[in-house]
Amino acid sequence: MYKMARTIVSLTTNVFLLLFSLALSVKYEPNWDSLDKRPLPEWYDASKVGIFIHWGVFSVPSFRSEWFWWDWQGAKDKDVIAFMQENYRPDFTYADFAPKFTSEFFNPEQWADIFQASGAQNKTSIHFGLYHSLFEWFHPLYLQDKANKFTTQNFVKSKTLPELYEIVNQYKPDVIWSDGDWEALDTYWNSTEFIAWLYNESPVKDTVVTNDRWGVGVMCKHGGFLTCSDRFNPGKLQKRKWENAMTIDKQSWGYRRNAPLSDYLTMDELIQTLVETVSCGGNILINVGPTHDGRIPPVFEERLRQLGSWLKINGEAIYNTDPWMSHQNDTLTPNVWYTTPVFGPANILYAIVLSSSIPRGTTLTLGAPRVDNQATVTLFGYNGTLSYKPVPGGGITINIPNMSVKDAPPTWAWVFRIINIKNKPVH
Ligand SMILES: *[C@@H]1O[C@H](CO)[C@@H](O)[C@H](O)[C@H]1NC(C)=O
Ligand SMILES: *[C@@H]1O[C@H](CO)[C@@H](O)[C@H](O)[C@H]1NC(C)=O
Ligand SMILES: *[C@@H]1O[C@H](CO)[C@@H](O)[C@H](O)[C@H]1NC(C)=O
Ligand SMILES: *[C@@H]1O[C@H](CO)[C@@H](O)[C@H](O)[C@H]1NC(C)=O
Numbered sequence: 001m002y003k004m005a006r007t008i009v010s011l012t013t014n015v016f017l018l019l020f021s022l023a024l025s026v027k028y029e030p031n032w033d034s035l036d037k038r039p040l041p042e043w044y045d046a047s048k049v050g051i052f053i054h055w056g057v058f059s060v061p062s063f064r065s066e067w068f069w070w071d072w073q074g075a076k077d078k079d080v081i082a083f084m085q086e087n088y089r090p091d092f093t094y095a096d097f098a099p100k101f102t103s104e105f106f107n108p109e110q111w112a113d114i115f116q117a118s119g120a121q122n123k124t125s126i127h128f129g130l131y132h133s134l135f136e137w138f139h140p141l142y143l144q145d146k147a148n149k150f151t152t153q154n155f156v157k158s159k160t161l162p163e164l165y166e167i168v169n170q171y172k173p174d175v176i177w178s179d180g181d182w183e184a185l186d187t188y189w190n191s192t193e194f195i196a197w198l199y200n201e202s203p204v205k206d207t208v209v210t211n212d213r214w215g216v217g218v219m220c221k222h223g224g225f226l227t228c229s230d231r232f233n234p235g236k237l238q239k240r241k242w243e244n245a246m247t248i249d250k251q252s253w254g255y256r257r258n259a260p261l262s263d264y265l266t267m268d269e270l271i272q273t274l275v276e277t278v279s280c281g282g283n284i285l286i287n288v289g290p291t292h293d294g295r296i297p298p299v300f301e302e303r304l305r306q307l308g309s310w311l312k313i314n315g316e317a318i319y320n321t322d323p324w325m326s327h328q329n330d331t332l333t334p335n336v337w338y339t340t341p342v343f344g345p346a347n348i349l350y351a352i353v354l355s356s357s358i359p360r361g362t363t364l365t366l367g368a369p370r371v372d373n374q375a376t377v378t379l380f381g382y383n384g385t386l387s388y389k390p391v392p393g394g395g396i397t398i399n400i401p402n403m404s405v406k407d408a409p410p411t412w413a414w415v416f417r418i419i420n421i422k423n424k425p426v427h
């Protein structure tokens with residue numbers, strides 16, 4: 001009797017819960033019109049900075065790029081062929097690299113520590129995502145479907161889709177970063193069916209975000225956030241949320257043993273890319289390529305830690321910000337980019353001055369912000385408020401304090417916070 005009562009109570013609860021969730025949750029249909037209507041989970045826009053890792057068998061030859069196998073046996077690139085001829089026995093195959101993917105120095109704590117230090121959120125709030133390539137260069141089922149002009153879906157049915165469902169169910173990622181989409185239509189990949197499941201039913205349906213690489217013609221049009229191209233950095237405001245997926249090694253996502261220092265972005269370049277991206281409404285996804293034995297090379301580590309040290313001082317102008325609706329960059333001084341806080345009063349403006357425009361003299365004049373005599377100007381990393389003068393007709397001249405080197409903020413970029421600007425609208 002007791003047991004039965006419990007069952008009824010629990011049945012009733014289930015009915016209530018079901019009705020409740022039907023009332024609240026939207027059901028997405030497997031078409032882009034419907035899928036594009038889903039709001040992005042808030043964590044994504046707020047966090048701004050992500051780390052991308054390309055680590056795989058290509059990290060063993062660590063030559064040319066993560067496209068090594070294709071460059072060697074698909075494109076038959078002469079440099080890659082020569083590299084193989086000079087260094088490996090004649091019958092060496094790509095699969096022979098696999099046992100050398102040894103990862104003996106892989107230390108997840110150390111990786112987590114570096115990523116935390118980079119400012120890509122912190123250990124407790126870090127979100128985990130997975131890259132997934134739809135196509136494969138040499139998979140026999142894929143080549144067969146391709147030969148059939150993608151009128152058959154054997155590869156999708158027996159490989160791609162089971163793998164996508166498995167990685168979501170098994171690892172519960174908050175990002176599915178899809179790629180390898182450009183040879184076949186989304187209808188071949190059954191992309192909208194998969195994404196509808198991801199948004200409606202998957203274990204991460206409320207937190208997951210995805211990108212736009214889901215079939216020919218889809219990129220830059222449909223999906224969660226738009227990536228448009230590798231290293232997309234349009235320099236102007238975009239209508240939809242977008243992401244700049246870029247690399248610290250300018251030429252490759254996978255580790256390259258022969259990359260000279262000049263192939264790595266400098267800190268000035270990295271901060272510039274971050275700032276331009278965020279001011280125009282994007283997130284940045286910064287790629288590092290670990291080695292086959294599990295190390296993050298010190299040059300990557302240093303860039304990430306320095307980025308974190310800059311964000312520790314200036315993060316208020318990056319995290320939880322919106323683009324400024326009036327201007328993305330200044331109208332007078334080049335290399336000055338603007339953001340505004342999502343929360344708090346609507347009259348706060350961050351002016352991020354990149355290294356090349358950091359004032360050498362005693363003043364900095366900006367054309368875009370309008371102020372009267374009631375504004376407050378501070379420089380992140382410097383203690384105290386700064387005096388200024390409104391420029392008649394619009395603009396502000398900020399007096400730069402005479403700082404000792406030890407009192408000055410890091411010079412990859414300076415951030416001025418101007419409270420009480422008069423421009424309309426702000427957001
Ligand atoms: C980690 O992030 C949370 C939320 O963003 C913040 O409250 C906390 O201070 C951060 N901790 C460190 C060590 O950065
Ligand atoms: C793809 O979706 C269509 C339409 O829902 C369905 O008929 C087909 O069986 C699906 N193909 C695969 C491989 O899942
Ligand atoms: C603002 O940025 C845009 C896009 O990068 C550029 O074309 C323009 O010249 C910049 N303005 C100034 C004053 O530098
Ligand atoms: C900042 O300035 C205030 C007032 O001048 C002073 O009390 C405080 O100790 C200073 N803080 C730092 C970190 O220098």
Ligand SMILES: *[C@@H]1O[C@H](CO)[C@@H](O)[C@H](O)[C@H]1NC(C)=O
Nearest residue numbers: 361362400401402403404405
């Ligand atoms: C800046 O401060 C230093 C040391 O306090 C002083 O010697 C120098 O004259 C000052 N420069 C200006 C332009 O005020």
